[in-house]
Amino acid sequence: MRLRITFTKQGPLRYTGHLDLHKIWERAARRVGLPLAYSQGFHPHPQIQLAAALPLGFASRCEVVDLKLTENIPLEGLAARIQSAVPGGLGILSIETVEERAPALQTQVIAAEYEAELLETADKHDLPRRIETLLATDSLPRERRGKAYDLRPLIEALTLNAGRLWMRLTAREGATGRPEEVLDALGISLEDARIERTRLIFKTDS
Amino acid sequence: MTPLEIQAKLDRILLKVAKPGRYVGGELNITVKDWDAIPIRAALVFPDIYDIGVSNVGLKILYDQINQRPDALAERAYAPWHDMETLLRANGIPLYSLETFHPLADFDLIGFTLPYETLYTNTLNVLHLAGIPIRAVERHAGHPLVIAGGHAAMNPEPMSAFIDAFVIGEGEQIVHEIIETLKAWKQGKPETSQESREALLRELVRIPGLYIPRFYEVDYLDDGTVADVRPLIPEAPRVITKRMVPKLPPPPTRFIVPNIETVHNRASVEIMRGCTRGCRFCHAGMIVRPVRERPVEEVVAAAEEAIRNTGFEELALLSLSSSDYSNILELVTKIGEKFGGQHLTVSLPSLRIESVSIDLMERLKDRRSGGFTLAPEAATERMRRIINKFISDEQIIETTREIYRRGWVTIKLYFMIGHPSETLEDVRAIADLCKRVLAEGRKVIGYKARLNVGVSTFVPKPQTPFQWVSCDTVEQIRAKQNLLRDLLYRERNIKLTLTRPEDTFLEAFLSRGDRRLSEVIYTAWKNGAKFDAWSESYRYDVWLNAFREHGLDPEFYTHRQRRVDEIFPWDHISAAVKKTYLFQDYRQSLEGITRIDCRQHCFACGILPTFTQVRREHPGNYWKCPEVKTPVREKEVLAVGL
Numbered sequence: 141m142r143l144r145i146t147f148t149k150q151g152p153l154r155y156t157g158h159l160d161l162h163k164i165w166e167r168a169a170r171r172v173g174l175p176l177a178y179s180q181g182f183h184p185h186p187q188i189q190l191a192a193a194l195p196l197g198f199a200s201r202c203e204v205v206d207l208k209l210t211e212n213i214p215l216e217g218l219a220a221r222i223q224s225a226v227p228g229g230l231g232i233l234s235i236e237t238v239e240e241r242a243p244a245l246q247t248q249v250i251a252a253e254y255e256a257e258l259l260e261t262a263d264k265h266d267l268p269r270r271i272e273t274l275l276a277t278d279s280l281p282r283e284r285r286g287k288a289y290d291l292r293p294l295i296e297a298l299t300l301n302a303g304r305l306w307m308r309l310t311a312r313e314g315a316t317g318r319p320e321e322v323l324d325a326l327g328i329s330l331e332d333a334r335i336e337r338t339r340l341i342f343k344t345d346s
Numbered sequence: 347m348t349p350l351e352i353q354a355k356l357d358r359i360l361l362k363v364a365k366p367g368r369y370v371g372g373e374l375n376i377t378v379k380d381w382d383a384i385p386i387r388a389a390l391v392f393p394d395i396y397d398i399g400v401s402n403v404g405l406k407i408l409y410d411q412i413n414q415r416p417d418a419l420a421e422r423a424y425a426p427w428h429d430m431e432t433l434l435r436a437n438g439i440p441l442y443s444l445e446t447f448h449p450l451a452d453f454d455l456i457g458f459t460l461p462y463e464t465l466y467t468n469t470l471n472v473l474h475l476a477g478i479p480i481r482a483v484e485r486h487a488g489h490p491l492v493i494a495g496g497h498a499a500m501n502p503e504p505m506s507a508f509i510d511a512f513v514i515g516e517g518e519q520i521v522h523e524i525i526e527t528l529k530a531w532k533q534g535k536p537e538t539s540q541e542s543r544e545a546l547l548r549e550l551v552r553i554p555g556l557y558i559p560r561f562y563e564v565d566y567l568d569d570g571t572v573a574d575v576r577p578l579i580p581e582a583p584r585v586i587t588k589r590m591v592p593k594l595p596p597p598p599t600r601f602i603v604p605n606i607e608t609v610h611n612r613a614s615v616e617i618m619r620g621c622t623r624g625c626r627f628c629h630a631g632m633i634v635r636p637v638r639e640r641p642v643e644e645v646v647a648a649a650e651e652a653i654r655n656t657g658f659e660e661l662a663l664l665s666l667s668s669s670d671y672s673n674i675l676e677l678v679t680k681i682g683e684k685f686g687g688q689h690l691t692v693s694l695p696s697l698r699i700e701s702v703s704i705d706l707m708e709r710l711k712d713r714r715s716g717g718f719t720l721a722p723e724a725a726t727e728r729m730r731r732i733i734n735k736f737i738s739d740e741q742i743i744e745t746t747r748e749i750y751r752r753g754w755v756t757i758k759l760y761f762m763i764g765h766p767s768e769t770l771e772d773v774r775a776i777a778d779l780c781k782r783v784l785a786e787g788r789k790v791i792g793y794k795a796r797l798n799v800g801v802s803t804f805v806p807k808p809q810t811p812f813q814w815v816s817c818d819t820v821e822q823i824r825a826k827q828n829l830l831r832d833l834l835y836r837e838r839n840i841k842l843t844l845t846r847p848e849d850t851f852l853e854a855f856l857s858r859g860d861r862r863l864s865e866v867i868y869t870a871w872k873n874g875a876k877f878d879a880w881s882e883s884y885r886y887d888v889w890l891n892a893f894r895e896h897g898l899d900p901e902f903y904t905h906r907q908r909r910v911d912e913i914f915p916w917d918h919i920s921a922a923v924k925k926t927y928l929f930q931d932y933r934q935s936l937e938g939i940t941r942i943d944c945r946q947h948c949f950a951c952g953i954l955p956t957f958t959q960v961r962r963e964h965p966g967n968y969w970k971c972p973e974v975k976t977p978v979r980e981k982e983v984l985a986v987g988l
Contacts, residue, residue, distance in 0.1 A: 151370075151372055152367075152371055152373075152605065153372065153605060154370075155360060155366040155367040155369075155370050155605075155606075156367050156605040156606060157367075157606070159604060159607075160367070160607060162608050163607075166607065166657070166659065167603060167656065167657030167658065167659070168651065168657060169657070170657035170659070170688075171654060171655070171656070171657040171660075178689055182715075183715075184687070196361065196366065197360065197361045197366070224372070225374075225657070227372060227373055227374040227603070227605055228374075229372055262481025282627045309896060324822040330361060331357075331358040331359070331361065331362075334357070
């Protein structure tokens with residue numbers, strides 16, 4: 141049986157990274173008594189797949205995890221049981237079952253949407269024009285961890301709405317846009333914004 | 347600063363530091379109470395980073411004890427790493443608690459655990475980051491009461507200038523007495539004055555097992571040793587005897603589950619407290635007497651509950667000497683049955699060097715992953731007699747051969763250099779023994795046999811039979827370590843790990859110092875010493891300069907054989923083990939006389955006369971001292987100290 145759980149990641153959990161989130165799910169499964177499946181071999185790993193790594197410090201209302209179980213269990217009441225077994229900041233939104241042989245979750249993500257709340261300290265001067273200029277360019281050459289890349293094609297949409305920036309960024313393997321890079325390109329410092337991932341877009345969505 | 351202001355400021359800096367998850371709390375199983383509704387608020391501090399401190403069992407016990415009270419709350423704080431400290435200071439953020447983000451200065455009580463001495467400078471740093479005066483005498487009634495406990499508190503003198511009160515011994519009961527006293531004082535609407543704080547301390551000094559250094563004065567002889575430690579007020583006892591919990595209370599099972607990777611990410615159950623082996627170098631073995639065990643059923647039930655509450659993938663059964671737990675085979679069998687096949691690792695530390703230990707490990711492990719750890723401590727039979735950890739060479743060879751034969755590829759052996767009367771021949775023997783062990787392994791499993799050898803350096807600790815002996819100098823240690831390196835560097839499959847000689851030197855003067863060391867610690871901290879437990883941040887020159895500045899010689903504390911009749915700076919602190927007993931044991935060590943397990947024969951260390959009444963009230967087998975059969979006398983005299 142394969143469970144697909146959609147959940148939020150907020151508050152203190154914003155500072156828990158991708159690998160540690162794996163561990164949180166493994167432990168939650170043990171606390172709830174879920175019959176988690178493990179890989180074969182000398183170092184068996186629990187079969188847990190997270191859809192897309194969320195950068196440290198960002199909140200999310202749309203994270204998705206797949207848990208592979210060794211046997212079928214009833215879904216009735218499961219969400220509440222899991223909710224009581226996870227740390228604060230992790231909120232269960234929905235649980236469904238998926239085809240066991242469905243492709244790996246992380247290969248299915250194509251884009252992600254983010255909302256950035258701009259704090260008082262953020263430089264908002266002339267921001268609409270800065271967005272316009274950014275969107276009008278064909279290429280935004282940037283460097284991240286010593287690697288040159290073009291940010292512009294990764295930005296699918298970018299708007300400003302009531303003091304919040306909304307953006308849709310490509311999230312495919314080898315072509316993942318990062319919201320803090322967009323902020324930086326707009327001249328807004330990361331510490332002046334609260335970023336939340338609001339939606340993950342899967343191949344099946346289109 | 348309010349919790350909300352602190353949180354708002356944190357949000358702006360947390361992404362600039364490594365592992366920000368250390369600083370935000372929010373873990374599973376924390377207790378968050380209504381701050382305004384609770385009269386007594388305690389902050390429990392492990393003065394090293396979160397990663398090291400969060401799994402500390404002692405603080406977890408106190409956290410539970412305090413939070414079970416309706417009138418008190420306990421929250422946690424740890425030392426921030428260098429990057430975070432810089433940002434906290436730059437942004438004017440005081441050190442805060444992880445549960446509710448209140449500044450530490452807003453608490454009524456701050457409790458530090460000091461399991462080892464290299465946390466001293468960090469303790470000062472935590473107080474400074476909290477904006478609390480570092481010296482105890484500079485604090486007034488508006489400041490939190492600063493308490494410290496833990497094994498290092500068995501010689502509280504080096505930290506005496508900074509701590510208001512030290513808990514000597516076990517904390518489960520005394521913590522409630524402290525809170526009661528604090529609560530009564532606080533209800534009396536104290537003014538924020540020095541006098542009011544003094545009044546609180548004079549109430550606290552009546553609590554048995556609480557040591558308040560300011561109520562004592564130390565006189566010194568011309569040679570710099572202690573002449574006398576005098577109580578300055580009638581309420582202060584001449585000797586402070588440790589607290590001891592006669593029956594271990596139910597162990598904690600709702601462990602805090604970190605949201606980030608930490609050092610000991612696991613659930614644990616303390617199966618036994620104390621040890622009856624009497625190894626003469628062992629601080630814990632001397633100060634944590636008598637041995638008290640938890641019944642098998644209680645341990646198994648607690649283990650199940652702990653795993654259910656936490657989901658941890660590792661369970662540790664804690665004690666000073668697992669093999670000595672009375673029903674260890676039954677316990678291990680049950681634990682193995684309960685948790686086998688569940689992708690759980692069970693660890694069982696401190697096993698004796700005998701084949702039974704291998705049977706025990708086999709019951710716990712589905713796989714032979716990881717190494718099998720044994721601690722012979724010394725490599726010659728002569729030396730093992732001196733330290734009273736006698737095992738024959740043959741026993742070591744046979745046991746290790748059997749470990750390799752049963753499927754383990756790696757064995758870890760722990761030794762110490764610097765034992766009393768050690769010669770270079772004894773050091774050389776470590777290399778020889780290691781080579782023999784590996785050679786046996788090769789006979790059984792060929793060239794995949796591995797041996798990891800950890801060699802640390804012995805520091806003679808207060809309250810042990812070796813408290814009279816000198817610690818090796820840095821030069822002596824270096825010579826011994828170089829010898830080991832020379833003898834073992836050709837051995838590809840032997841991995842040698844050594845501790846830094848400077849670290850030993852630091853540990854030696856911090857653990858053996860007197861009150862004058864407070865000023866040295868203060869100066870060293872002011873000049874940048876902190877995180878002394880981390881080799882990379884240890885500042886040797888800063889410490890030497892601090893000694894020079896205060897006209898003290900570190901070698902007086904480290905490299906000096908003590909006079910037979912010397913009064914030690916810690917003699918007024920009693921672990922309920924008599925100094926005459928320790929001295930007799932020391933003398934016997936010089937003659938190579940060993941003592942057997944004191945479960946089989948009582949050597950009258952002093953525990954029973956000190957706790958006669960307690961023993962009588964708690965008869966039975968879970969406490970491993972002999973029963974007290976003498977009739978109750980008219981007036982029971984509590985024998986203390988010497």
